[in-house]
Amino acid sequence: MPRDIDVCPVFTPVEITFPPVLLFQYQDDLGDELKRGLSGEDALSLYDCMLLIREFEQMIIQLKSGKFPALPDYKFIGATHLSIGQEAVAAGGMSAIRSDDYITSTHRGHGHSIAKGVFWLRSQSPEGLARFIGRDVGGASPDELWDMALQEHINRTLAELFGKEEGYCHGRGGGMHIADFNMGHLGANAIVGGSYGIATGAALACDKLGNDRVVLCMVGDGATNNGIAHESYNFAAMTQFKNGTPVVYLIENNQYGMTGQQQGEVTGVKYLAQRGAGYNDVNMHAEGVNGMNVLAVRDAVRRAAQLCRSGQGPVILECHTYRYMGHSLSDTREAYRSKEEEEMWHDCDAIGQFHTQLVEQGIATEDELMVHQEQAAKRIYDATIFAGNATDPDPADIYVGLFTDTTSDDLGEEGATPENELLQKPKQRSGGRQILYRHAVNEGLVEEMLRDRRVVLYGEDIADYGGAFGVTRGIFEIFGRDRIFNTAISEAAIIGTGVGAAMVGLRPVVELMYIDFILMAMDQVGNQAAKNRYMFGGKAKVPLVIRTSVGGGKGYAGQHSQSLEAVVTMFPGLKVVAPATAYDAKGLIKAAIRDDNPVVYIEHQHALTERGEVPTEDYTVPIGVARVACEGTDCTVVAYSWLYYRAMEAAERLADEGISVEVVDPRTLVPLDVDTIAKSVHKTGHLVVIQQAPERGCFGEHIAYQVQQQVFADLKSPARIVAAHNVPPPMAAPLEEENLPSVEKIMDNIRQTVGR
Ligand SMILES: Cc1ncc(C[n+]2csc(CCOP(=O)(O)OP(=O)(O)O)c2C)c(N)n1
Ligand SMILES: [Mg+2]
Structure with a gap:
């Protein structure tokens, strides 16, 4: 079936032009947003969210320095990538998507996680809040429920940073891998750029499942230079996706990777939004956004989400912001940036600017905002005490969460x-x-x-x-x-x-x-x-x-x-x-x-x-179960994939010499059915593993090791591995033949193993 597009030889002179990439167009203020329908309560929620993030991270500074008096013996371990200074991006971004939309996040993701939770909780009914809290809430009023749910959210977040069972990921992930699937947080990623593919795939699924959801992919500026960024942009922008891909790549450009500077040092462009021009005819709707202005971020993400929902995604948004602290608390910053630069960014602090607007617009007085600040600090304080006293995971549970035993048998x-x-x-x-x-x-x-x-x-x-x-x-x-x-x-x-x-x-x-x-x-x-x-x-x-x-x-x-x-x-x-x-x-x-x-x-x-x-009836072969392909009494041969055929031929030919070989095909390598192999070795007393991979560091070594653990006493000779040589596969036929275990070589090894 030919495709609907022909690729023709057209060589007439053409000049490619790009639509302009717009930067920092948002010039409105809180007054404009209030006129457009933003409520005072919504405005305050943005402020509260930013305060919570800042207080949360300031607490980490205290904890790391050992200066938190209520937990004098607590030793904070784990990463300290703080986003103080960048709060507007998290709060503005999360406030602008629907509660059922998804996000992915980064190693600097406390703010994303806090903000996703805040705005998700705001969308919940009192029953939803009670469910989230997950314990008896007595006759709590809606306000009390909100308060308890928000506290619970911060508790779980901080408990995760402390590596506790009560944490969002039961202490298996910590701050760099925090996730909560209930609220659409698909996980923070400590591999720079690691979530690009995940976000793009989640968006692909949203389109295919027709659920009208959008994925907000939070990435740092540094991540945009990683290979997966390019592959993901291209994947999301493929013309064959007629409904577009509903993903917003929200680049949180805090000007630095760890210390490498985007402008003027490690890239050839001034604005990362420019990169959108390479991927489709609309520049992936790329825009530059003032990331120190929570309203500008909110506006841009709202428009981007709308574009996605109307089938026009993907979108790139580059939010310019600044991290006030070092890359982590062990970075003192002086090596690569000036005090003057830092001061300029502090002068346009997102929380400070928004605070002024809230007062100017009469949403709250200075005193009232002071109370908000104190409440945020108290919430973080209480969460810290909670996390400090929470439960350490039991070492006996080390495997809990690795595999699920569920299947889609029930569709x-x-x-x-x-x-x-x-x-x-x-x-x-x-x-x-x-x-x-x-x-x-x-x-x-x-x-x-x-x-x-x-x-x-x-x-x-x-x-x-x-x-x-x-x-x-x-x-x-x-x-x-x-x-x-x-x-x-x-x-x-x-x-x-x-x-x-x-x-x-x-x-x-x-x-x-x-x-x-x-x-x-x-x-x-x-x-x-x-x-x-x-x-x-x-x-x-x-x-x-x-x-x-x-x-x-x-x-x-x-x-x-x-x-x-x-x-x-x-x-x-x-x-x-x-x-x-x-x-x-x-x-x-x-x-x-x-x-x-x-x-x-x-x-x-x-x-x-x-x-x-192959029968006509519906059947499956269970994963993790080996098959005894032919029975024998003298030697167990383990062979998988194509070398199984060579092993079978060797067994057949050795039978003529009076050597009885039992061939076991593991079929599954992980989880390996050691019992079936060990049982065979118990009978035969000899083990030969055959594989195509080179011998050093191979899977066959693992098989031999596992079997020896179980039936060492039954072995009459050392386990043997017939493998390729420790060279890259060569091209020339005689060399490749020498490299791949031949039937003759397999037979020789079996003879030597059984001593005949
Ligand atoms: C693939 C990979 N390379 C390097 C690192 C080490 N590292 C952690 S964060 C970071 C800087 C990332 O910069 P950016 O994406 O701008 O995020 P930011 O730290 O500024 O939030 C580096 C180099 C890593 N975690 N993953
Ligand atoms: Mg950065």
Whole structure:
């Protein structure tokens, strides 16, 4: 099916011009906003929010210096990235989105978290506030409920910084990874730029789920220079997304990365908003905003959210602001900036300016505002006492929150495809049931897409073309671009968006063409997909499947032939499967899609063309269960993915020599079914692990170690690993042949192991 766009050779002279990027256009004041309908109470809520943030962080300074008298023995540990000076961005931004909109945040995110909570709580009914408080509230009045809920919010925030069970993430994340999914806070990220992909994916999901929500992606100026920023801008701006992508990238430009200065030092542009011009014809609606003016931020974010809701996202907003403190409390600032510069920014302090306007407009008197200040300070004081006395996590709970045992077996209304739609779609290939592995994966994908409308597929070249190895061929014709689409060559964005989309309700299956390319996306795989659930106190669900393939044996050399499973198995929080047969490929892709944890699903390009019996009935293969592929008594051979076939051939040939080999295919690498392997070794007394990856630091070492832990006494010889050499995969045929474990080499190793 040809695409609706032709790419024609047109070489007439053209001059590309860009629409102007507007900076600092907002010139109104509180009086104008009051005339437009802002209430005095709303205005005061902005002020209160900014005060809370400042008081919160001033308390951290006290705590860090050990000068908080009420907790004399408390030793504050953890990061101290304070946003004093930047409060207007957090308060203005969070006040301008809907309570059900999402945010992502940064290492300097206390303000974002406090503000998201404040404005979320403001939207709640008394019943909602009582639910949030989560304990008996007696006959509390609405005002009392508000007061208690706000205190609870600050308590949980500070308790998280203290690493306590009562914290938002039960002390697993701390201040740099605070999140609360109930209120749409998808998490702070301590990887600079780390949340770009997540926010973009969450926005993709909002569009696909049709919930009219917007994602506010808070990022620092420094983050905009990271690769994922570019990939995310491009991803969000892809023309194929006809409804746009409802994400607002709100750059909190406090003028510095850690110390590197955006203007004049580490970038080639004066304003980061300029960057919007590279991504679509409307400059991503990029604007520069006075980030010291809470009303200007509120105005810009409101307009940006509207643009997103009307299908015109993404939007870039660059808010100019300033952090008064150092990067952290160990940075004294003198090395890279002047007192004069600091004073100029203090002169336009956001809280001070807004305070003056509140008085001028008669919203509150000086004395009344003083009371607000005292209330904020008292609230933070009380929260500090609460956090100081809160519960330390029990070391016995160290694994709590790593994996969820839930699946999408119960689809609920959100997932289930209406019956009439189901009937229209073909489910399986016709013909015999000895089918190719790649067709088995295809069938599994189609069946799960039919079963659950939240399953979407994306990656490079997988839509109309069907993927580099034809695995997704035909799926586009069944489901169309809404459910399966091509992405740019942006491995980090593919995974990062997958994480974000999974966190808010889609069940994405994303494809990385070769596992070698996963190295382009390691932050997204290792720091985001793997860690989100645990860091956020076991609250996030990341039902993401990353399908990828291993090459080798084709003369493609170093960068297209390595089996990199050990690169993913090392991250707690990821499940990893590597099916060898068509039956397992189908059963495991279906299980992976239904699992609520992130699963890396590894295909082997040679295995894709192997045939196997696949039944017509719906079935899954449980993740974490090995299979004894052939029984034997002399030696246990563990082989997964394509090398399973070589192991089977070796077993068959050795049988002729009188050596009885038991081949165990783990099928799943994480969690590894050690028991099944150990049971086999208990019987045979010998263990040989076969794998395509180089021997050093490989997954086979882990298998051998685990098995020896269980059945060391049963082993009659040392466990042996048959692996590639410790070289990058070479191209020349004789070298590559030497590198990959051959059937002969496997047989030799088994003979040596059993001593025959
Ligand atoms: C990928 C990555 N590189 C470096 C760091 C160390 N680091 C932490 S914060 C920071 C500066 C970030 O600057 P910016 O994005 O402007 O945020 P700001 O700190 O100014 O709020 C750096 C370099 C990190 N956490 N992550
Ligand atoms: Mg910065």
